[in-house]
Amino acid sequence: MKIVFVEANLKSDLDRIVKLINSNRTNNKDYNNILAWKYLTNPDGKPKVWIAIDEQTGKDIGISSIIPRKFKINNNTLTCWNSCDFSIEKRYRTLGIALKLRKKAKESVDNGEITAFFSHPNNKMVKIFEKANYPCIGKMLHLVKPLNIDFKMKSIVKYKFISKTLSRILNPFLCLPELFISKNRNYSFELLGNVPFDLEYDVFFSNVSKDYTIIGDRSSEYMNWRYINCPLYQTERIIIRNNEKICGYIIFIQIEKQIHLKDMVCISDDKIIIALIANWIKIIRKRQADYITAVFLQTNPMIKFFKKFTFFTASQESAVFAYVNERTDIYNAWLNNENWYMTIGDRDT
Amino acid sequence: MNEIKRFLIENKYLKKDSDISDNDSLLEKGVIDSVIMLELVAFLENKYSITIDKEDLMPDNFDSIIAIQKYIQSKVNI
Numbered sequence: 001m002k003i004v005f006v007e008a009n010l011k012s013d014l015d016r017i018v019k020l021i022n023s024n025r026t027n028n029k030d031y032n033n034i035l036a037w038k039y040l041t042n043p044d045g046k047p048k049v050w051i052a053i054d055e056q057t058g059k060d061i062g063i064s065s066i067i068p069r070k071f072k073i074n075n076n077t078l079t080c081w082n083s084c085d086f087s088i089e090k091r092y093r094t095l096g097i098a099l100k101l102r103k104k105a106k107e108s109v110d111n112g113e114i115t116a117f118f119s120h121p122n123n124k125m126v127k128i129f130e131k132a133n134y135p136c137i138g139k140m141l142h143l144v145k146p147l148n149i150d151f152k153m154k155s156i157v158k159y160k161f162i163s164k165t166l167s168r169i170l171n172p173f174l175c176l177p178e179l180f181i182s183k184n185r186n187y188s189f190e191l192l193g194n195v196p197f198d199l200e201y202d203v204f205f206s207n208v209s210k211d212y213t214i215i216g217d218r219s220s221e222y223m224n225w226r227y228i229n230c231p232l233y234q235t236e237r238i239i240i241r242n243n244e245k246i247c248g249y250i251i252f253i254q255i256e257k258q259i260h261l262k263d264m265v266c267i268s269d270d271k272i273i274i275a276l277i278a279n280w281i282k283i284i285r286k287r288q289a290d291y292i293t294a295v296f297l298q299t300n301p302m303i304k305f306f307k308k309f310t311f312f313t314a315s316q317e318s319a320v321f322a323y324v325n326e327r328t329d330i331y332n333a334w335l336n337n338e339n340w341y342m343t344i345g346d347r348d349t
Numbered sequence: 350m351n352e353i354k355r356f357l358i359e360n361k362y363l364k365k366d367s368d369i370s371d372n373d374s375l376l377e378k379g380v381i382d383s384v385i386m387l388e389l390v391a392f393l394e395n396k397y398s399i400t401i402d403k404e405d406l407m408p409d410n411f412d413s414i415i416a417i418q419k420y421i422q423s424k425v426n427i
Binding site: 001003088090091092093094095096097098099124127128131 | 374376377379381382383384386387390403404405406407408409410411412
């Protein structure tokens, strides 16, 4: 069996890619729409998509893609690449093709086509990355804050009435960390729906990006593409302003009674970070949600603040892989997780 | 029962009472995929003291129990 790999022409091959992904995924997502958005409208450029073809039958049997993302590295802008879709026909999942497809990004780095690559894959894909010899640069910590203990009580106490009563007595104690945050009159908060990001965010990002060695672009153009135009979900965000100027925000989604942080950036000021998190939790409490999740790279400076609000680290973890051309001057910086500011929002989509 | 089938059953990739024959496609039936292959390869390398080349990880060699047996045989006989 001979398998050949070709780089797709996005204009003419998009239907092929959609067809392949549709035939290998069991969910009902509209990949026509999703891939058109992801592959054709990304402000940072066009992705690279490799298609594996069974030469004997001429059939497309797998794809792997990476998408460009601008980064601020030591305050210089550089386009790097993030792993994206990966799919192989059932009949060909014997690892060999998966490894070859997965290594395509690595080969592009090695031959100088691209400078650097990173990925925060799902846990199943982690093993493929390891086998393909991508260096793991760290773990993503999954932080969880229960907003009530109803579920826990139900599992401990048999009798409904007693478990409900105990939950009512104990639930208010979970609010204590937010209650003791002193108010600062200079801070104001705004809760927004899926409203476009404007130039104010560019100014904010330009300032905040100086605090980190490596941070993915969060310009208004990128954020509008990534969140506002995203066909996968609708986000909301809370903004904190100090003397009228934006100094931080949290982007999140709500799925039934669960709240998931999608991204967060804030200036390096402990009081402002704490006020932002506290007010976000207060807003969420009014929605009767059960819990909040927030996922950050293990070295993210925000983690310690979330822990102050009784977020605990869940046993679930995920890995981040990175690869960089060793001839570039960002080589050492890129592979050191201490340099990164990374949230779950830095995943492909 | 052969060693490959036993491995798949012990690791719960295959049910004990499964009617999969030695000629059936393990891939089509969803018994193995790229990730399970990692474990299967580690098992086979350890069990038969062989090294499985990444180039050999193709459906021709791993699609069925018979195909795997033939492949192992060819490696052991080298």
